[in-house]
Amino acid sequence: xxxxxxxxxxxxxxxxxxxxxxxxxxxxxxxxxxxxxxxxxxxxxxxxxxxxxxxxxxxxxxxxxxxxxxxxxxxxxxxxxxxxxxxxxxxxxxxxxxxxxxxxxxxxxxxxxxxxxxxxxxxxxxxxxxxxxxxxxxxxxxxxxxxxxxxxxxxxxxxxxxxxxxxxxxxxxxxxxxxxxxxxxxxxxxxxxxxxxxxxxxxxxxxxxxxxxxxxxxxxxxxxxxxxxxxxxxxxxxxxxxxxxxxxxxxxxxxxx
Numbered sequence: 001x002x003x004x005x006x007x008x009x010x011x012x013x014x015x016x017x018x019x020x021x022x023x024x025x026x027x028x029x030x031x032x033x034x035x036x037x038x039x040x041x042x043x044x045x046x047x048x049x050x051x052x053x054x055x056x057x058x059x060x061x062x063x064x065x066x067x068x069x070x071x072x073x074x075x076x077x078x079x080x081x082x083x084x085x086x087x088x089x090x091x092x093x094x095x096x097x098x099x100x101x102x103x104x105x106x107x108x109x110x111x112x113x114x115x116x117x118x119x120x121x122x123x124x125x126x127x128x129x130x131x132x133x134x135x136x137x138x139x140x141x142x143x144x145x146x147x148x149x150x151x152x153x154x155x156x157x158x159x160x161x162x163x164x165x166x167x168x169x170x171x172x173x174x175x176x177x178x179x180x181x182x183x184x185x186x187x188x189x190x191x192x193x194x195x196x197x198x199x200x201x202x203x204x205x206x207x208x209x210x211x212x213x214x215x216x217x218x219x220x221x222x223x224x225x226x227x228x229x230x231x232x233x234x235x236x237x238x239x240x241x242x243x244x245x246x247x248x249x250x251x252x253x254x255x256x257x
Contacts, residue, residue: 036061039071046074051082069099073109080112086120209237210254214246227254 042057055078061071076092079085093113097106212223220243224234235243237255246252 036064036068038064039068042071042074046078046082051078054078055083067099069096069103072096072099076109076112080116084119086116086123090116090120209256212252212254214248214250214252216248218246219243220246223252223254229255 038057038061042054042061045051045054045057055075058071058075058078061068062075065071072092072095076089076096079089079092090113093109093116096103097109097113100106103109210227212227214223220234220241221231224231227234233255234252235241237253241250241252
């Protein structure tokens with residue numbers, strides 16, 4: 001910082017020397033600039049510390065003579081030293097260098113441009129950019145936290161469901177039937193197991209009706225023949241039974257002969 005301030009002071013001194021040297025040079029363009037009424041008005045207003053008025057006068061001089069290097073230089077000085085507008089100062093100093101690239105003081109003006117750029121960089125505020133990035137970071141952090149909470153809730157729900165399934169499986173184990181054999185697999189197809197039905201109850205001599213459990217492929221006629229009964233007698237003993245719709249496992253009354 002101290003080094004930069006010292007450099008700035010040196011440049012201010014160089015600016016004064018250059019201004020005096022430029023104004024004392026003899027040349028056709030300098031004489032034209034000094035004879036211009038707007039240029040003279042700008043010098044007078046600058047001496048009386050009316051810098052906005054000086055800027056206005058020099059800009060009018062540039063409208064009359066756009067190639068006035070001295071008008072650009074004076075504007076650069078005012079914008080740099082008196083009206084802190086470093087961007088405008090850089091513009092006018094660079095215009096001077098375009099018009100006088102081989103001037104004996106061109107290197108000094110380039111140093112002025114460098115100092116103005118440093119001053120301009122110092123005035124640029126990174127606050128809005130930092131605030132915007134901070135807001136984006138906070139937003140992403142909040143979204144990440146929300147997603148983490150959702151993952152935790154889903155993990156707990158999955159663990160609870162798994163535990164319930166395990167408890168239900170342990171509470172009601174499936175015991176295989178020792179007498180049941182798995183159906184054999186033939187040619188990629190599973191053959192359903194053969195249903196075994198209990199045999200019909202044996203005939204018991206009694207004064208009451210006997211019972212018969214219908215088995216597969218039995219009909220009322222075959223059951224009547226089996227018990228040596230007329231079909232009409234069997235039907236009369238089972239009035240609520242439709243002989244065409246008897247089913248396996250159905251119990252029929254067998255009257256005693």
